[in-house]
Amino acid sequence: MNDASVQSMIFGKTGGHSSTIIDIAWSPNGRYLATTSYDKTVIIWQVDGA
Incomplete structure (x- = not known):
């Protein structure tokens, strides 16, 4: 199972x-x-504008 958040x-x-x-x-x-990282994960970051 792939976890995406x-x-x-x-x-x-x-x-x-x-x-x-x-x-x-x-x-x-x-x-x-x-x-994406050598830890074998992909993270999607929501970036709030300043």
Whole structure:
């Protein structure tokens, strides 16, 4: 089973990958950032504008 979740993120807070991030991509609307890591996870981050 694959787990996918959307997390609200404020950069600099804890929580996220447990290993080096190897790729990132922005969504077309700029509201989400996808990251993948050597820990074999993909996280979709919801980015709040400042």
